[in-house]
Amino acid sequence: xxxxxxxxxxxxxxxxxxxxxxxxxxxxxxxxxxxxxxxxxxxxxxxxxxxxxxxxxxxxxxxxxxxxxxxxxxxxxxxxxxxxxxxxxxxxxxxxxxxxxxxxxxxxxxxxx
Amino acid sequence: xxxxxxxxxxxxxxxxxxxxxxxxxxxxxxxxxxxxxxxxxxxxxxxxxxxxxxxxxxxxxxxxxxxxxxxxxxxxxxxxxxxxxxxxxxxxxxxxxxxxxxxxxxxxxxxxxxxxxxxxxx
Numbered sequence: 472x473x474x475x476x477x478x479x480x481x482x483x484x485x486x487x488x489x490x491x492x493x494x495x496x497x498x499x500x501x502x503x504x505x506x507x508x509x510x511x512x513x514x515x516x517x518x519x520x521x522x523x524x525x526x527x528x529x530x531x532x533x534x535x536x537x538x539x540x541x542x543x544x545x546x547x548x549x550x551x552x553x554x555x556x557x558x559x560x561x562x563x564x565x566x567x568x569x570x571x572x573x574x575x576x577x578x579x580x581x582x583x584x
Numbered sequence: 585x586x587x588x589x590x591x592x593x594x595x596x597x598x599x600x601x602x603x604x605x606x607x608x609x610x611x612x613x614x615x616x617x618x619x620x621x622x623x624x625x626x627x628x629x630x631x632x633x634x635x636x637x638x639x640x641x642x643x644x645x646x647x648x649x650x651x652x653x654x655x656x657x658x659x660x661x662x663x664x665x666x667x668x669x670x671x672x673x674x675x676x677x678x679x680x681x682x683x684x685x686x687x688x689x690x691x692x693x694x695x696x697x698x699x700x701x702x703x704x705x706x
Contacts (some may be wrong), residue, residue, distance in 0.1 A: 508697075514675055516628075516697035562627065571618045572679070572695055576627045 474498075475563050475575035483581050484553045491538070492548040492578045494563030500524075503567045505546040507537065510560040510577070519561075522546055550580075558582045587611055588680045590698035597668055598706055605663045605701045607678030613658035614680035618695070619651075622675040634661045668705045676701045 474497040484490035503524045509517040522530045522537045530537040538547040558581050564572040587610040597603050615636045620628040632653050633641040640653035652664040665672055677700040
């Protein structure tokens with residue numbers, strides 16, 4: 472069975488600083504995808520970044536990058552130059568084949584001015 | 585990206601009534617849709633997988649008679665909470681899979697989320 476672990480219930484970061492949100496996963500499959508979503512207080516799920524298990528390079532999307540360490544089964548999200556608008560819940564998720572996304576418990580990020 | 589809509593965005597109902605939530609894929613056909621439930625300050629929990637033209641597949645612990653799912657067309661899935669009770673109050677989010685263009689390495693599809701429906705049962 473798939474399992475996603477986010478060990479940081481809450482994180483604080485100073486505006487303009489970088490922050491790393493942790494995510495570890497457990498799977499016996501070789502083919503899988505890892506995702507990060509942002510959920511602001513409005514509730515919508517905003518897709519941020521994706522990493523495929525066979526991708527050799529870490530994914531990057533603007534200020535978001537994914538630090539993928541396959542041997543350690545970790546897929547940490549790095550947000551550079553934090554902005555006040557980055558304050559939200561962040562969820563790590565995984566999918567194997569055609570299965571639906573399975574989510575971690577989330578990390579609440581608060582950006583301080 | 586593709587758009588998924590949900591209606592209503594919020595609903596308040598009396599205990600014992602039934603509530604229907606609609607999920608639509610607006611610019612793509614979704615043969616598969618998913619329904620998630622999210623309690624306050626918790627993660628999204630998958631309730632069921634809805635397949636067009638066939639019965640939904642429910643996750644363990646989800647009552648299929650209480651949460652009726654109908655995926656009658658390639659763009660519409662509905663979730664009906666029957667005989668709702670206060671403990672059913674939650675944020676319900678649907679998600680649709682777009683097989684047209686996807687992310688390499690994971691089945692070539694992308695999963696988009698609706699804006700969610702906040703249900704409050706009095």
